[in-house]
Amino acid sequence: MAEVRLEGVHKLFGSVVAVEDFNLSIGSSEFVVFVGPSGCGKSTTLRMLAGLEDVTSGSISIDGRAVNNVHPKDRDIAMVFQNYALYPHLNVFDNISFGLRAKRLPKDEIAKRTNEAAEILGLGDLLKRRPGELSGGQKQRVAMGRAIVRKPKVFLFDEPLSNLDAKLRHKMRAEMKILHQRVQTTTVYVTHDQVEAMTLADRIVIMNEGHIEQVGTPDEVYKHPASQFVASFIGSPAMNFATGRIEASGKTMSLRTDSGTSLDLAGCGVAEGTMVQLGFRPEHMELADTAKPARGHVSIAGSITVVEPMGHETVLTCDAGFGEIVGKYEGERRFQPGETVKFHIRADRLHYFDLKTGLRI
Ligand SMILES: Nc1ncnc2c1ncn2[C@@H]1O[C@H](COP(=O)(O)OP(=O)(O)OP(=O)(O)O)[C@@H](O)[C@H]1O
Ligand SMILES: [Mg+2]
Incomplete structure (x- = not known):
């Protein structure tokens, strides 16, 4: 020793x-x-x-x-x-x-x-x-x-x-x-x-x-x-990322992604105008029935491109407009490519990285 x-x-x-x-x-x-x-x-x-x-x-x-x-x-x-x-x-x-x-x-x-x-x-x-x-x-x-x-x-x-x-x-x-x-x-x-x-x-x-x-x-x-x-x-499947600019309108913060879509961010502490990479892990995406998220959650929708049943869970690859995202689902529901699904993510599970330096904000 x-x-x-x-x-x-x-x-x-x-x-x-x-x-x-x-x-x-x-x-x-x-x-x-x-x-x-x-x-x-x-x-x-x-x-x-x-x-x-x-x-x-x-x-x-x-x-x-x-x-x-x-x-x-x-x-x-x-x-x-x-x-x-x-x-x-x-x-x-x-x-x-x-x-x-x-x-x-x-x-x-x-x-x-x-x-x-x-x-x-x-x-x-x-x-x-x-x-x-x-x-x-x-x-x-x-x-x-x-x-x-x-x-x-x-x-x-x-x-x-x-x-x-x-x-x-x-x-x-x-x-x-x-x-x-x-x-x-x-x-x-x-x-x-x-x-x-x-x-x-x-x-x-x-x-x-x-x-x-x-x-x-x-x-x-x-x-x-x-x-x-x-x-x-670190993490498998790997963390998802969306690149864009932090915008504010009144008290609401959002991410204006490169592709022009807008994601409402609940309780985001990053300064307006900052260019970021927003990260969220597949295991933190909860499949939801409604687009409107509960308090303190963010909602992301996507169109399924690949369904991977693993037995105990299903891995869903989706086109979210701003890019490809991967989500995990543990349950009995079956999915088809082309189907639209909505995920809710707790805002405190979002990660923000400075686009230029790559460092955590
Ligand atoms: N004897 C050597 N002469 C010249 N360059 C070397 C030599 N050994 C390693 N390098 C270079 O140094 C860098 C680091 O190599 P290293 O073998 O430490 O990587 P590694 O992290 O162990 O990669 P891997 O996961 O592939 O084993 C690489 O760019 C490699 O090409
Ligand atoms: Mg080595």
């Missing part, structure tokens, strides 16, 4: 800025997830933490000790990658204990740690098998076992589950959580999957083009996204 701190970290590859002014303090035992689109600098940041990549400027410290110039093997960090790179000719026991044997630990200590890790990961019955005789999930667990036995100060994971099918991913995700609750090792976990980020993280770091957009708990980034980028990245 250890604290990890990155201060003003930059990474350039020639003229390519891979990571820009990265500042983050990770608490002891914390599980932090880096999430963001492909190429945003997640792996590069992780590799700098591991010492596999030099830092162009800035500092990295582990438990208060600057590690910029410390060799990877002396940082007391264990990293698990997407491809688990097991030794095909060694059995599970020997794969897990490989690093300990290289360190020439006493035999009984190696056996003790390896058996402990195998027990935590449910690999006890598979110790004699070779990687070729294991499923993808089992191989992934062996790779994790190899990291656990080293009892490192910090675990680094780079998309460790992305080679697995959806069902196994889900199962391994739950196992990652249990594992962390048991060993409590400070963890930095990289993924481009926002669901994985939301479900695993104590805190999420959302990255975009080399910089941090927001750091927060899953609840904070979902409820109070700091930017339109975060708002569109």
Whole structure:
């Protein structure tokens, strides 16, 4: 267990800025997830933490000790990658204990740690098998076992589950959580999957083009996204947006959208004339029978273009005039393309972002 701190970290590859002014303090035992689109600098940041990549400027410290110039093997960090790179000719026991044997630990200590890790990961019955005789999930667990036995100060994971099918991913995700609750090792976990980020993280770091957009708990980034980028990245189906200008007539505020339609906004606190992106989540749109919304609600109508029945809910894609919106409906009603539907949204669930800066207003 250890604290990890990155201060003003930059990474350039020639003229390519891979990571820009990265500042983050990770608490002891914390599980932090880096999430963001492909190429945003997640792996590069992780590799700098591991010492596999030099830092162009800035500092990295582990438990208060600057590690910029410390060799990877002396940082007391264990990293698990997407491809688990097991030794095909060694059995599970020997794969897990490989690093300990290289360190020439006493035999009984190696056996003790390896058996402990195998027990935590449910690999006890598979110790004699070779990687070729294991499923993808089992191989992934062996790779994790190899990291656990080293009892490192910090675990680094780079998309460790992305080679697995959806069902196994889900199962391994739950196992990652249990594992962390048991060993409590400070963890930095990289993924481009926002669901994985939301479900695993104590805190999420959302990255975009080399910089941090927001750091927060899953609840904070979902409820109070700091930017339109975060708002569109977190949540599934993604948040809906309408672009336009805030207008006032008497006490009534409205959004004049680019396409000329007008949306009445109940209790909007944004100044008249501001160009905004108005955001609202599919799960906050309640299907309604009337166009007139209840107090403190906003009404949006749309013509259904796609109906996706999911069993427990139906996802409706609609043309709302100002653009396409996606709504969710939990209930028995059936829908047809072309049908007009109305949604009511609580005004306190609307998000306003400055059109120019993308920042939350
Ligand atoms: N060795 C390298 N030489 C030059 N450019 C690099 C190198 N490694 C990474 N980059 C660039 O740095 C940026 C960040 O890459 P990085 O691998 O950190 O992204 P990522 O967020 O991990 O993406 P992904 O989700 O696809 O794995 C990208 O623009 C990438 O092309
Ligand atoms: Mg990567």
